[in-house]
Each structure stands twice: as C-alpha cells, then as structure tokens.
Amino acid sequence: MIKLLIDFIQFLYGVAPLLLSLAALVLLSVLLSKSIKKHAVVYYTVMAIPFALVAIPFIGRLFGVEMFNFNRIWFLGGIMRDYIHAGTLGFPLLIIIMYMGALNPKNSTVKKLLGIRKELSIMSGFPILTHSLIRVTNNFPDAIRFFTDNGEYMASTKITNTFGAGITNFSFVLGVVMLALFIPLWVTSFDFVHKRMGNIKWKKLQRWSYVLYAMLFIHSAGLQAGFMLNPRERESPKPAVEVTATADTVRNSNNREKRGLPKQAATGERNAKNAPAVNGSRTEAAKPTAQNEHRQSRGFADIQVGTKAKRYIHTASLFLIFGSYLYLRLRKKKLKKLK
Numbered sequence: 001m002i003k004l005l006i007d008f009i010q011f012l013y014g015v016a017p018l019l020l021s022l023a024a025l026v027l028l029s030v031l032l033s034k035s036i037k038k039h040a041v042v043y044y045t046v047m048a049i050p051f052a053l054v055a056i057p058f059i060g061r062l063f064g065v066e067m068f069n070f071n072r073i074w075f076l077g078g079i080m081r082d083y084i085h086a087g088t089l090g091f092p093l094l095i096i097i098m099y100m101g102a103l104n105p106k107n108s109t110v111k112k113l114l115g116i117r118k119e120l121s122i123m124s125g126f127p128i129l130t131h132s133l134i135r136v137t138n139n140f141p142d143a144i145r146f147f148t149d150n151g152e153y154m155a156s157t158k159i160t161n162t163f164g165a166g167i168t169n170f171s172f173v174l175g176v177v178m179l180a181l182f183i184p185l186w187v188t189s190f191d192f193v194h195k196r197m198g199n200i201k202w203k204k205l206q207r208w209s210y211v212l213y214a215m216l217f218i219h220s221a222g223l224q225a226g227f228m229l230n231p232r233e234r235e236s237p238k239p240a241v242e243v244t245a246t247a248d249t250v251r252n253s254n255n256r257e258k259r260g261l262p263k264q265a266a267t268g269e270r271n272a273k274n275a276p277a278v279n280g281s282r283t284e285a286a287k288p289t290a291q292n293e294h295r296q297s298r299g300f301a302d303i304q305v306g307t308k309a310k311r312y313i314h315t316a317s318l319f320l321i322f323g324s325y326l327y328l329r330l331r332k333k334k335l336k337k338l339k
C-alpha cells in the first residue's frame, strides 16, 4: 500500500510537478505556519544555503576561479537543479503568495497562510534569485542576439521555427524585466526596509506585484509554447503514454534526465527498437522474460508519459492556476464594491 502511494506520488511528480509541488507546499506551509512565524530566520537560512552553494561557485567561475560544483553530488545535485529550475520551489511559493490575495481572509486555512505571507515572500526570493542569476548569464545574451542580430543567431542554432524562437527569447527578456521588478518587491518584504519606507509607500509599491504575476504567467507559458515549437534535442518524439518494461528502467531514465543527460530508453524499448510502440500497452519485446519476470510490476511507476504530453499537462496547469486566480481576484473585487 505504501509502495503504491510512493509510486503514485512519483508518477504525479513526473507528470505534473508544479501541481504536486504546489499541493505539498500548501500543506507544509499550513502545518508549519506557527513554526515559520516563530523561527523565520531559520527558514530563511535553510532556503539561502542552496543559493549560496550555487551562487558562490557560479560567480567564482565567471571570474575564472574554478570552485567545487555541488551539482555533481548525488541527491544534493538533484535538489540544486530543482532549486535553480524554480518550477518546484520558487514558482509554487509565488503562486501561494499570489493566491492568498484572492481568497477569503476569514477562512481559517487562508488566515494561517496570510499570517506568514511576508515570510513566504522572503523564502521565495532565494530560489528565484538563483534561477535568475543562472538564466540571465546563460540565456539572456543569446536572447538579445536573437533580436539584434537575428541572421547570425539563426545560423548558429539548430532552431527551425523562428516564431517559436521569438516567443522563447521574448520570455527570456521578460524574465529580466521581472527580475528588475522582483528585487524591490522582495527587498521591501524585510521588516526593517518596510518600516523605513512607511506603510503608504510600501503599499503603493506592492501593487506592482500584480504586474509581476501577469509577467510570470507570460514568462512560463511563453517558454512552454516556445519549447513546444522548437523541441529541445532530448525531447525526441515519443508516444504520449507508454507502459515500459520495469519500474527500475523508468526510474533510471528519469534520473538521467534530471542529470541533464538524454533519457535512456527503457530495457523494453531498447529490445523493441524495431517493433512498433503501442500506446498504453506493452511492446512485444518488452513482455516478461525469465530474467526480469521477478521485477515486473504494473504499478504507476511503469507508466511513462512522453515529454510532449507532460508539456501539455504543464501548460494546462498554468492556465488553470492563473485563470482561476484571475476569476477569484475579480470576484473578490466585485464583492468588495457591492458591500
């Protein structure tokens, strides 16, 4: 039963990481709300550690000082990559902060979360700043080149869809605008800055967070659209859903992807190289053999969802999250006006 639950959670994390991270972080924030309020500095420190582990060697390398790359350490590397990616920690935290303003503050769960909104904002800053530091350095120069020297850009990349590349690079440039907006919003979340500023000025500035949320949606949906139009190399066409040989092979394959390597075909797929893949069913060559029969399981871990299908699910989640936020926010405003 526990294995089935773990398999199911792993499956959900593979298919809809944003929704799962969001659910997990809401639960953790509610359960730990008192502790977060009381020991905020401890939480900030914990969140700042990966930031330091990524930022210090990264900045060092930019200045020619070769430092140890913590990303290479097993398990810690995975956590750091998720942290840089922003999708599993920074993004869900921003969504929680954003949503709080649209929900009924009298609700006891919302009350708990509203009590730690400032703390969650500060915590979200560390992964977002890490993400920005890496992406600005790695992606921004090329994004500018796309707009300033398009011919040279297109000639030096394997990209085939110019419109897709335009959306992607626009989203990168927007990321920098977001960063310029995020930094003052984040810095003024700290009590000592807030007090120095005064409440009126602070509230005025915080209104810009709505602009940030809108840009956040465009940035993430734009990147998904761009990647769909120009699939990255490791995103080779695959059947949307496919049951592969064993749970082990799927896990190995997912671990390879997390390490930034191309996904390795599962044993069954490799055996069935020339056999047609059948959606939702085992391929001939992936049928149980004497050697692997004891490893056969037909649990959730056996279901492999293709990258394209995952992108559609992710994009649908973005529309669901931001669409429902917009609806709730407008409804709240309308109700306030009526009172």
Ligand code: HEM
Pocket (backbone or CB within 6 Å): 084, 085, 086, 087, 090, 091, 128, 131, 132, 135, 136, 139, 140, 143, 172, 173, 174, 175, 176, 178, 179, 180, 182, 216, 219, 220, 221, 223, 224, 314, 318
């Ligand atoms: C405040 C600033 C930023 C925020 C809040 C932010 C947020 C995000 C989020 C939430 C995602 C995940 C989207 C998804 O999974 O649908 C993402 C992805 C991405 N962002 Fe940003 N971003 C920021 C700045 C930047 C900047 C400045 C760049 C580069 C110029 C950038 C480049 C990327 C890239 C390449 C991805 C896709 C790969 C990945 O997930 O790391 N971002 N960003």
